[in-house]
Amino acid sequence: MYPDGLASPYRDRFAAAAAQRYASLGIERADPDRPTKIATLNAAAFGAPAVLFCYLDRTMGPGQWADVGMYLQTVMLLLRAEGLHSCPQVMWTVYRETVSRAVGAEDGLVLFCGVSVGFEKEGVPRLRTGRADMTETVSFIGR
Numbered sequence: 001m002y003p004d005g006l007a008s009p010y011r012d013r014f015a016a017a018a019a020q021r022y023a024s025l026g027i028e029r030a031d032p033d034r035p036t037k038i039a040t041l042n043a044a045a046f047g048a049p050a051v052l053f054c055y056l057d058r059t060m061g062p063g064q065w066a067d068v069g070m071y072l073q074t075v076m077l078l079l080r081a082e083g084l085h086s087c088p089q090v091m092w093t094v095y096r097e098t099v100s101r102a103v104g105a106e107d108g109l110v111l112f113c114g115v116s117v118g119f120e121k122e123g124v125p126r127l128r129t130g131r132a133d134m135t136e137t138v139s140f141i142g143r
């Protein structure tokens with residue numbers, strides 16, 4: 001899902017976000033069954049009743065992968081406009097052969113990610129994972 005040897009600060013941010021998200025779901029870092037529990041939650045689409053699977057043509061390059069990310073962001077905003085919530089899950093790519101068989105994806109398509117879709121469960125403590133400060137991620141040049 002991520003490049004081998006993912007460097008800092010990306011690796012640290014990824015680990016921190018995952019720790020927050022899964023701790024909020026009752027899975028602590030020290031839990032020996034953590035990987036299995038995480039995989040199970042993801043594969044259950046976090047309880048959502050529907051999953052979109054987003055593919056692109058295998059011949060496409062980095063620019064088109066970026067296009068697909070922007071496209072999916074728009075889909076997620078449109079879902080909000082309909083009162084729905086969603087969660088992109090790159091984890092589905094680990095099971096890409098099974099997913100492609102299940103959805104009948106044509107040869108030549110590559111799975112980008114799944115997006116779980118459903119209505120927010122009321123009454124569950126809402127976690128907003130931390131974000132790096134804007135000064136770490138954005139450079140403003142000029143006035």
Ligand SMILES: Cc1cc2nc3c(=O)[nH]c(=O)nc-3n(C[C@H](O)[C@H](O)[C@H](O)COP(=O)(O)O)c2cc1C
Binds near residue numbers: 042089113129
């Ligand atoms: C492209 C993409 C793939 C993701 N894949 C996963 C995933 O496989 N499993 C997971 O738990 N979170 C995954 N995430 C993170 C969550 O979908 C979500 O964005 C994150 O928890 C932040 O949620 P928040 O904005 O409500 O704080 C992914 C995010 C993106 C943008």
